[in-house]
Amino acid sequence: MAPEVDMMVCRSCGNQERASEGSPCDGCETFVCLICGFRGITLCKACRVKRGLPEPANLPPPVPRQPS
Numbered sequence: 001m002a003p004e005v006d007m008m009v010c011r012s013c014g015n016q017e018r019a020s021e022g023s024p025c026d027g028c029e030t031f032v033c034l035i036c037g038f039r040g041i042t043l044c045k046a047c048r049v050k051r052g053l054p055e056p057a058n059l060p061p062p063v064p065r066q067p068s
């Protein structure tokens with residue numbers, strides 16, 4: 001039984017999160033995950049660079065993929 005989970009790579013923190021729970025980037029509307037949203041991060045990495053913003057100190061750390 002293949003799990004039909006809509007995982008997407010967050011363009012802010014790089015983690016794979018549920019696409020349905022994330023929100024679009026304020027700048028380019030690419031996928032930004034729910035965890036970033038909770039932390040007040042609403043821009044993807046590319047938009048931060050474009051705007052000359054520093055990486056947020058509270059950016060979620062990369063989650064190692066668990067082999068199942």
Ligand SMILES: [Zn+2]
Pocket residue numbers: 010011012013014015032033034035036060
């Ligand atoms: Zn994220």
Ligand SMILES: [Zn+2]
Pocket residue numbers: 025026027028029030043044045046047
């Ligand atoms: Zn963006």
